[in-house]
Amino acid sequence: MAPKSKAVSTIPQSGSPYRVEHSQALRAAKALTAHIHSSQKTKAIEAPKKSLLDDAESDEEPSSEEQTPVWLIVTTKKHITDKKRLKPHRIALPHSLASPAQRLCLITADPQRSYKDLVEDDAFPAELRNRIGRVIGISKLKAKYKTFEARRQLYAEYDGFLADDRIVTMLPTVLGKVFYKSTAKRPIPVHLMGNEKVQKDAEGKKPKKSKDDKSSGIVGSADAVAKDIQKALDSALVYLSPAATTSIRVGHANWEPANITENLEAVVNALTTQEKLIPMGWKNIRSIHIKGPDTTALPIWLAEELWVDEADVLEEKPKPVDKSERLKIKEASKKRKTEDESKEVAPAEKPAKKAKKEKTDLSKKIAQRKEALKKQKAAAKAEA
Numbered sequence: 001m002a003p004k005s006k007a008v009s010t011i012p013q014s015g016s017p018y019r020v021e022h023s024q025a026l027r028a029a030k031a032l033t034a035h036i037h038s039s040q041k042t043k044a045i046e047a048p049k050k051s052l053l054d055d056a057e058s059d060e061e062p063s064s065e066e067q068t069p070v071w072l073i074v075t076t077k078k079h080i081t082d083k084k085r086l087k088p089h090r091i092a093l094p095h096s097l098a099s100p101a102q103r104l105c106l107i108t109a110d111p112q113r114s115y116k117d118l119v120e121d122d123a124f125p126a127e128l129r130n131r132i133g134r135v136i137g138i139s140k141l142k143a144k145y146k147t148f149e150a151r152r153q154l155y156a157e158y159d160g161f162l163a164d165d166r167i168v169t170m171l172p173t174v175l176g177k178v179f180y181k182s183t184a185k186r187p188i189p190v191h192l193m194g195n196e197k198v199q200k201d202a203e204g205k206k207p208k209k210s211k212d213d214k215s216s217g218i219v220g221s222a223d224a225v226a227k228d229i230q231k232a233l234d235s236a237l238v239y240l241s242p243a244a245t246t247s248i249r250v251g252h253a254n255w256e257p258a259n260i261t262e263n264l265e266a267v268v269n270a271l272t273t274q275e276k277l278i279p280m281g282w283k284n285i286r287s288i289h290i291k292g293p294d295t296t297a298l299p300i301w302l303a304e305e306l307w308v309d310e311a312d313v314l315e316e317k318p319k320p321v322d323k324s325e326r327l328k329i330k331e332a333s334k335k336r337k338t339e340d341e342s343k344e345v346a347p348a349e350k351p352a353k354k355a356k357k358e359k360t361d362l363s364k365k366i367a368q369r370k371e372a373l374k375k376q377k378a379a380a381k382a383e384a
Helices: 022-046 112-119 127-132 138-144 148-157 170-175 223-232 257-273 324-381
Strands: 070-075 089-092 103-107 132-137 160-164 189-191 234-236 247-251 285-291 296-301
Touching: 022 070, 022 257, 022 296, 070 189, 070 257, 089 223, 089 257, 103 112, 103 138, 112 132, 112 148, 127 132, 127 223, 127 324, 148 223, 148 234, 160 170, 160 223, 189 223, 223 234, 234 257, 247 257
Parallel strands: 103 132, 103 160, 160 189
Antiparallel strands: 070 247, 070 285, 089 234, 285 296
């Protein structure tokens, strides 16, 4: 059994004897931000002058400390899920990851005009409207951004992307690896119907869509859609995949360590209490770390056991194999190899004999043909 970590606390939280120690998380956040700050200074001093012939900076690499993300790394004892899920889970944060100056692009279902009118509606908040620089439909996105270079330009033009949750599973084939090789600017799903329930009539039936109004039942109210977009921007996104490690962005390097710690604790609390995120909660968590893009992971919480259930642990240790038994196994394997080689060699000789026979038959036929031709020539000369 591994030694008990100092980061483990036995104060109950959500029916579990474990929780993240606030002092340990705060200490790790302080050390991480200080290290990133010092490394950014040294890079700025030692960085050589840029050449015009050099390639442009990659969009994944942050150009300043303000853009440097802080990641929460959660390692589990068993795989979290069986399938990769394109729709992320949203966890509300006390401190929003999105900045007010962030320029957004909204990808919608068809018809595109309905959603443009929604954003331009007076009921839609002006602050959020100013941040949404473009509204583009899925059909126009497919037609206009077919090439790799066009997608790169779109990726670099905006700070973030929002997408209708009804079409978000179609976007990997449309946008390609430019958007989906990392989670930096992966489109965030939002409910453009406002996540509103359709009111039923007295008979318990939903109202029928009118033929004249094409946007009927497609677009929600401006207030409800704006609230859902703002909620998505203020949340941490959890992308679950068939693996034992999950990375979640919880802050930026230029933040105060206390704010990063509060976001971290909110994410861990949601991961351990919601069964749809990590099954079995704390029992399935092996370790929790915090790190930057190019830094080592600092430990915050370590599990005491490396297994989930007691049934996974063997009661008896496996018996060591004796030397005599090992020699017997080696001899048996050698015999099998020799037998297999002999079997392979034997059938290879037979076709060789057949080939010789075929060659002799051909030579006889050629000789007979030559003799027949000679006789024909001799008969022709005698007649002449």
